[in-house]
Amino acid sequence: MAWLGGAALAPAGLAQGSLFTDVTADALPNVTTTCGSPAKDYISEVNGGGLGLGDLDLDGDLDLVVVDGSTLTRAAAGEPGLPTRVFLNDGRGRFASGGEAWQLAGGRWGTGCALGDVDGDGDLDLVVLEWGTSRLFLNSGARGFESPRALPAAPGGEAAAWATSATFLDFDADGRLDLFITRYLTPDHAPAAAHAGLWKGHAVMIGPRGLLPVHDQLLRGRGDGTFEDVSEVAGLCAVPAGFGLGVLTLDADGDGDTDVFVANDSTPNHLWRNEGGGKFVERGLEAGVSHDAEGRAQASMGIAAGDVDGDGREDLFVTNFSSEANALYMARVGGMFRDHSGRRGLVAPSLHRLGWGTGLMDADLDGDLDLWVLNGHVYPEADLAGTDTSYAQEDQLLLQGAHGRFAAQPLSSAPPAVSRAGVQGDLDGDGDLDLVQLTLDGLVRVLQNDAARPPTARWLGVRLRARAGNTAGLGAKVTLTVGERSLVREVRASGGFQAAAPASVHFTWRAEGATTPAASAVLRVRWPDGAEQLVAPDVPITGGAWITVERDATSKGDGR
Numbered sequence: 001m002a003w004l005g006g007a008a009l010a011p012a013g014l015a016q017g018s019l020f021t022d023v024t025a026d027a028l029p030n031v032t033t034t035c036g037s038p039a040k041d042y043i044s045e046v047n048g049g050g051l052g053l054g055d056l057d058l059d060g061d062l063d064l065v066v067v068d069g070s071t072l073t074r075a076a077a078g079e080p081g082l083p084t085r086v087f088l089n090d091g092r093g094r095f096a097s098g099g100e101a102w103q104l105a106g107g108r109w110g111t112g113c114a115l116g117d118v119d120g121d122g123d124l125d126l127v128v129l130e131w132g133t134s135r136l137f138l139n140s141g142a143r144g145f146e147s148p149r150a151l152p153a154a155p156g157g158e159a160a161a162w163a164t165s166a167t168f169l170d171f172d173a174d175g176r177l178d179l180f181i182t183r184y185l186t187p188d189h190a191p192a193a194a195h196a197g198l199w200k201g202h203a204v205m206i207g208p209r210g211l212l213p214v215h216d217q218l219l220r221g222r223g224d225g226t227f228e229d230v231s232e233v234a235g236l237c238a239v240p241a242g243f244g245l246g247v248l249t250l251d252a253d254g255d256g257d258t259d260v261f262v263a264n265d266s267t268p269n270h271l272w273r274n275e276g277g278g279k280f281v282e283r284g285l286e287a288g289v290s291h292d293a294e295g296r297a298q299a300s301m302g303i304a305a306g307d308v309d310g311d312g313r314e315d316l317f318v319t320n321f322s323s324e325a326n327a328l329y330m331a332r333v334g335g336m337f338r339d340h341s342g343r344r345g346l347v348a349p350s351l352h353r354l355g356w357g358t359g360l361m362d363a364d365l366d367g368d369l370d371l372w373v374l375n376g377h378v379y380p381e382a383d384l385a386g387t388d389t390s391y392a393q394e395d396q397l398l399l400q401g402a403h404g405r406f407a408a409q410p411l412s413s414a415p416p417a418v419s420r421a422g423v424q425g426d427l428d429g430d431g432d433l434d435l436v437q438l439t440l441d442g443l444v445r446v447l448q449n450d451a452a453r454p455p456t457a458r459w460l461g462v463r464l465r466a467r468a469g470n471t472a473g474l475g476a477k478v479t480l481t482v483g484e485r486s487l488v489r490e491v492r493a494s495g496g497f498q499a500a501a502p503a504s505v506h507f508t509w510r511a512e513g514a515t516t517p518a519a520s521a522v523l524r525v526r527w528p529d530g531a532e533q534l535v536a537p538d539v540p541i542t543g544g545a546w547i548t549v550e551r552d553a554t555s556k557g558d559g560r
Contacts, residue, residue, distance in 0.1 A: 019363055019397060020412035020435060020447040027427075027446035028064070028095045028436075034082055035069040035440055039380065042072065043207035044131055044187050046378045047164065047245075048420035048440045050112035052500030053427075054124045056102070058142040061089040062425045062502055063098070064436060066444055067110040067128055075131075080106035084113070084128050086145075093428035093448065101144030108132025112421070112498030116168030116177050119225040120468045127151070127179065129163035129498075134181065138225050151179075152229040154217040155237055160186050162214070165247045167494030168474055169258045170528050171234075172278055175469030176223035180260050182244035186212040200388075202381040208265050213241040216262060216270075218280075223469065235272075235280045242267040246497045248303040249475065250314050250490060252287065253335030256530060258475045261289065263300035263318050263497075273335075289316060289329045293339035298324045302497035305490070306360035306369045309404055312488045319355025319373055319497075322382075322389045326350040326358075326373065346371075349396060349408035352389050354378065357422030357496040361433045362508040363449065364399055365457045371398040372411055374437055376418035392416040395437070411435075412447045423499040426506070431459045431544045433506060458482075459544030460507045460537060464491060464525065466551040472503040473551075475528040480507045480537075482521045504546075525549055 036045025052065035063086065070081030086102035087095035109131035118125045123139040128148075135148035154161055166181040185208050197206040218234045219227035231237060242264030252259040252271060260272040260280070268290035272280040284290030291297050299321035308315045313331035320326050325347040329337035341347050350373070357374040364370060375393035382391045395411035418440040427434040427446065435447040460480060464473030476491045489505035523535040533552045539545065 018410045018412050019449060019451045021450050022412050022414035022445055023093070023448045024414075024443055024445045027093055027448075028087065028444060031066060031085070031087070031444045032442060033066065033068045033438060033444065034071065036071055038441065040378070041205050042187070043185070043205060043211065044072070044109065044162075046205075046440070047111065047498070048438055049110055050129065050498035050500075051421045051423045051436055051438055051444070052113045052115045052126070053423050053425040053436065053502050054115040054500065056086065056098075056124055056139065056142065057088060058123060059091070061091045061429060062427055063088050064095050065113055065115070065126060065500065066438070067113050067498070068106075069111070070106075070109040075109055081109045081130075082106055084110055089427065091429060093434065093446065095446070098144075104128070104137060104145060105148060107135055111163060112165045113500050114166040114168055114179065114493065115500040116474065116493055116503075117471045118168070118177050118221055120176070120223055120471060122471055125225070127166055129166055129181065131162040131187070133161060134163050134166075136225065149225070152219060152227055154181070154183065154214070154229065155231050156214050160214040162187060163217075164245050165494065165498050167247050167249050167260070167492065169249045169260070170470045170475055171218070171258050171274055171280075172220070173257065173529050175529065176221040177470055177474065178221045179219040179227060180247060180249075181217040181219070182247040182262050183214045183216055184208070184245065184265070185214060185243055199379060199381070200386055202379070202384055202387070204379045204381050208243040213243045213267065215241040216244050220278075230278065234278055235282075239270075239282045240267075242270055245301045246303040246318075248305055248494050249492045250305050250316075251475070251477065252331075254313070256526070258528070261303060261305075261316060263303050265301065266297065266299045268297045269300055269318065287335060288337040288339070292325065292327055293341065298327065300327075301356050302358040302374075304358045304360045304371065304495060305492075307488050308360070308369050308400070310368070310485075310487070312486065314488075314490060317358060317360065317371060319358050320350070322354040322377065323351060326355050343405075345405040345407065346398065349398065349406075353393050353396070354389070356420045357437070357499060359422065359424045359496055361424055361506070363397055363433070364451045365432060365453055365459070365508055367508055367510045368400045370400050371406060372396065372422070372424070372435065373398065374411075374419035374422045376420065376440060390416075392418050395419055414445055414447065417442060421498045422496050423501055425502045426461060426546070429546070431461065431546075453543075454510070455542070456511045458509050458511050458539060460521070460539055461504060461544070461546040462507070462523065462537075463504045463546070463548045464527075464551070465548050466527070470528060473525075473527060474503055477526040478505050479524040479526075480521065481524070482509055485509065523549065527551065
């Protein structure tokens with residue numbers, strides 16, 4: 001923020017030009033979150049909570065985690081924040097409370113979350129991030145969560161522990177999940193900080209400039225549900241700290257290991273290149289992703305990654321503050337990127353909006369990747385005269401068309417809101433990707449994808465499964481070849497802003513005819529340790545399927 005200092009739900013009617021229908025009233029009624037007071041006098045009150053999607057109870061569908069916040073009054077009194085909640089999916093995209101077995105105690109002030117199998121037993125464990133001590137909840141045989149365990153303290157101690165987003169990864173390829181935590185700043189809540197800044201002639205709260213950024217944190221997993229802090233030895237403290245908000249894993253330089261991209265608020269973005277041997281080096285400026293095309297550091301929040309142009313390399317999309325364009329960094333040879341926001345039509349749709357959660361998906365099922373962006377300002381004063389923007393804002397779907405340019409339209413039938421976190425996944429099992437959206441101090445919304453499916457549209461969803469350790473194959477590269485076309489996806493568990501995404505990949509393409517089988521389809525899986533495996537997926541003549549690829553014990557790795 002650029003501040004101072006299966007069966008689908010019945011549609012309720014599509015808004016003109018939108019592909020997503022707001023089905024919240026049926027799918028997740030009356031679920032709201034809290035983040036401070038409506039006045040938003042302090043910086044801790046504006047980022048909102050978090051979302052996570054994953055199959056917690058191992059019944060084959062995606063369940064939902066909603067991370068709630070607190071108020072300054074509760075925090076000052078030493079009272080716990082509002083608890084994180086778990087909602088189980090009935091297989092049709094409807095959610096109900098998980099009940100007593102899935103109840104979670106509140107921490108100080110919840111922010112984001114991460115989902116991953118930290119103990120290698122085959123079910124998903126949960127990390128809840130906090131302004132305070134972040135905590136790990138181990139999943140007990142897909143039957144509920146155990147009592148929380150505190151994560152190791154970060155450099156700077158408890159006073160600096162405002163975590164925002166996190167992602168599981170296996171950075172050292174030892175088969176055990178590690179955790180990268182993005183952290184924001186050290187809050188200052190002295191009364192003098194309220195409405196101490198000036199924005200477009202209006203008195204507003206101050207931050208992040210004028211406050212103290214803190215370094216991000218890297219925890220190495222031991223494979224038994226415990227971690228050790230390796231932030232300093234890994235190199236994360238070797239450069240100035242940024243105001244970290246979003247985080248995403250990718251293999252930016254194509255060398256087979258996992259790198260990390262961090263979206264920083266009002267400071268240059270970080271691209272942490274994995275050098276091996278447990279070391280990372282920050283290469284954002286060198287790679288072309290730290291600033292915009294004019295060389296300016298932006299106020300960045302959310303991140304998406306995907307192969308936008310079909311060249312086999314993943315590109316990066318970053319949401320930014322109002323009056324700043326959202327940035328699309330297109331990948332080039334050698335791990336370099338170039339800002340293509342202008343030539344791709346992404347500048348004008350974003351200048352008067354403030355972007356948060358985001359993702360890349362083929363929303364209209366035409367075979368290429370589209371973008372969705374959740375918007376909402378940080379200042380309630382944005383509704384006053386002379387700001388050229390508003391507090392509640394329309395969320396956007398940007399469909400990719402001819403020559404790779406994007407055209408904006410309303411995301412859904414929902415009215416404008418002060419949106420924050422969002423996460424995508426196939427909630428109802430019908431093969432297209434739906435959305436869950438968190439609005440600040442408002443409803444958690446479920447948006448159902450109602451795009452018309454052409455008869456030639458094909459899709460394939462892929463989950464990986466290993467027998468132990470990194471059971472979901474985080475960091476794996478999956479390539480689908482159909483005829484002469486190859487599509488590449490990476491398996492990750494993060495994305496957007498303060499969100500945990502399903503660890504799966506989703507392919508779409510167009511067949512030559514309505515009844516043409518995909519007999520020539522071949523999957524190549526490059527597992528995180530370098531082992532490669534070929535699979536001939538059984539794709540239906542029409543439509544598609546979700547499949548699980550089991551790790552082949554005969555496949556050979558490269559020894560890393």
